Each structure stands twice: as structure tokens, then as C-alpha cells.
Amino acid sequence: MEVMTHSSTFLLPSNHHSPSVTYALVVLNQPLLRFTPLLWNHAQVRVCADGGANRVFDEMPLLFPSDDALDVRQRYKPDIIKGDMDSVRTEVLDFYTNLGTKVADESHDQDTTDLHKCVAYIRDFTPNLDKSNLCILVAGALGGRFDHEAGNLNVLYHFSTMRLILLSNDCLIYLLPSTHHHEIYIQSAVEGPHCGLIPIGMPSASTTTTGLQWDLNNTKMRFGDLVSTSNLVQGEKVTVQSSSDLLWTISIKACNG
Numbered sequence: 001m002e003v004m005t006h007s008s009t010f011l012l013p014s015n016h017h018s019p020s021v022t023y024a025l026v027v028l029n030q031p032l033l034r035f036t037p038l039l040w041n042h043a044q045v046r047v048c049a050d051g052g053a054n055r056v057f058d059e060m061p062l063l064f065p066s067d068d069a070l071d072v073r074q075r076y077k078p079d080i081i082k083g084d085m086d087s088v089r090t091e092v093l094d095f096y097t098n099l100g101t102k103v104a105d106e107s108h109d110q111d112t113t114d115l116h117k118c119v120a121y122i123r124d125f126t127p128n129l130d131k132s133n134l135c136i137l138v139a140g141a142l143g144g145r146f147d148h149e150a151g152n153l154n155v156l157y158h159f160s161t162m163r164l165i166l167l168s169n170d171c172l173i174y175l176l177p178s179t180h181h182h183e184i185y186i187q188s189a190v191e192g193p194h195c196g197l198i199p200i201g202m203p204s205a206s207t208t209t210t211g212l213q214w215d216l217n218n219t220k221m222r223f224g225d226l227v228s229t230s231n232l233v234q235g236e237k238v239t240v241q242s243s244s245d246l247l248w249t250i251s252i253k254a255c256n257g
Contacts (some may be wrong), residue, residue, distance in 0.1 A: 001241075008172065010042045010137060010165075011035070011190040011252065022130045023137055026118045027052035027078070028152075029087055030140030032059040033169050039137050040076060045122060045129055049114035050083025052140065057092045059119050065114035070078040077101055082121050113151045115141070134163065141166035142173065153247070157201060160245065173249045176240055184211075184238040184248065194251040197221070197228040197240065204244040211238035221246075 010023055025043035027036070037060075040046060042089035043182045048056055060076045077096060081210075082104040085142030097103060106117045115138060121128070122136060141152040142194060156164055156175040172191070176182045186192055197207065203222030209215045213232040221227050233250070240246065 001181050003183055005183045005186040008187045008191050011187060012038060016042050020133055024122050026115060027056055027135060028115060029055060030144050033139050034169060035231035036139055039061060039139055045126055046078045047080045047082055047118045047122065048078040049118050050085060051087030053078060053081045053088045053092050053096060080104060082106060082118050088254050115152055115155050119155060138164060138166045142168035161185045165214045171249050171251050173247055176246045176248050178242050178245050182240040186233050186236050190253050191250050193232045195231050195233050196246040196249045199244055200247055202244050204242050204246060207242040209240050211235050
């Protein structure tokens with residue numbers, strides 16, 4: 001079985017960024033992460049999901065209190081604003097479109113979430129983006145209403161052949177498809193040690209790991225029984241093999257843009 005490797009180098013300064021990975025950033029309508037500028041600098045495409053544009057406009061200057069607010073807004077201009085356009089303010093749309101930001105109005109589609117729309121757009125309508133090793137970072141995907149969080153987790157499963165990482169100030173989550181063995185290289189300066197492996201959607205008949213304080217050995221996991229929460233990484237590498245798709249989550253330490 002093919003090995004899939006994972007590493008959170010996007011939490012490190014941009015000089016640590018692996019040139020083989022192409023990052024895209026989606027900003028959702030939640031309070032900006034404290035390290036949003038770091039993610040922004042790693043990304044080659046920056047997409048605001050509807051009201052996420054308000055967040056960038058209002059809150060990005062607060063992350064640079066010694067800089068002129070207009071300069072910050074011009075410096076951190078999204079490439080695309082996409083969604084059903086029921087949250088973004090008119091003055092914010094006008095400001096960014098005057099700077100050249102594209103607007104993709106999907107108000108006719110009420111069957112998918114704004115995150116779903118943004119991921120599909122990045123996949124289908126960014127011809128200049130190298131997608132051979134694309135990773136989409138989603139800022140503000142966790143926290144707030146649980147139904148929104150559940151919808152964002154569902155997007156991981158819907159686009160299971162793509163690399164998507166959901167981010168909050170406290171943790172990250174991504175999918176480990178059962179089609180691969182997984183090697184997770186821990187960036188201990190910025191993440192860990194708390195972690196978890198969670199089966200959502202179906203039980204895992206067998207999961208085996210290395211590199212955790214409480215490793216799994218051909219272990220069954222399902223809701224209502226055992227799930228691997230509040231585990232700890234023990235070194236710089238974790239391996240995971242499972243009969244079903246799992247969510248990997250790990251805590252994020254204090255890192256700034």
C-alpha cells in the first residue's frame with residue numbers, strides 16, 4: 001500500500017516551507033486565527049468564503065497594530081471571494097473588487113456549504129495553480145456552531161482525494177484515507193503533544209500506530225466504544241494504518257504570523 005506523508009510545515013516561517021507542496025488558503029467567517037498572516041504568506045491562492053472577507057478586512061489590521069490599517073488591507077487582499085454572498089458587506093466587496101479581487105457569486109446553490117464551494121473552485125477553476133501536491137488550509141473551520149463544524153468535517157470526506165487541513169488557534173484536523181499508510185512528521189516546535197485518531201462515518205475494524213504514548217495494535221475503534229482521544233505524540237514521527245478513514249487531530253502551540 002502506498003505511503004502518504006504529512007508535515008505541518010505551514011506552521012513554520014516561510015523559509016521552512018517545502019517547495020514540493022502548493023498551499024491554498026480558505027478563510028471562513030470566523031474570528032481570524034492569530035497566525036493567519038503566516039498561512040497567507042505560505043499560500044499561492046487566497047480565497048475568502050463569503051463573510052470571511054469581512055474578517056480579513058476588519059481583523060487583519062488588528063494583527064498589525066503598529067501598521068496603517070489601509071496598508072494592511074491592501075497588503076492582504078484575497079484573490080477570490082466566493083459563496084452565497086449573504087454575509088459579506090457591500091463596502092468590503094467594493095474595496096476588494098477595486099483592488100482586483102474576483103467575486104464568484106454562488107447564491108443559486110443552497111445545497112452546499114461555502115467551504116465546499118471554495119474547495120471545488122480551487123480544484124476546478126485555478127488553472128495556474130500546481131495541483132500535483134496541493135494542500136488546502138482552512139482557517140476558522142473549528143469553533144463556533146457545531147453544525148458548521150460538522151459540515152466542515154463532511155467536506156473532508158467529500159473531497160477525500162484532496163489534502164485539506166481544518167485549523168483553529170488550538171488544533172488542526174485532517175483526514176487519513178484508508179487507501180494509504182500514513183507517516184506524520186511532527187513539527188514539535190509548533191504542534192503537539194496532544195493528539196487523537198477518530199473514526200467518523202463508520203467504525204474502524206483495525207488500526208495500528210507507532211509513535212504515540214498509547215499506541216493502537218490492530219485495535220477496533222467506534223463511537224460508543226473506544227476512540228483514541230487525549231493521546232500524546234512521543235517523538236518526531238507517527239505512523240497510522242487503518243481499515244477505515246480516520247480523522248487525525250493534534251494541538252497547535254502558540255505560533256504567530
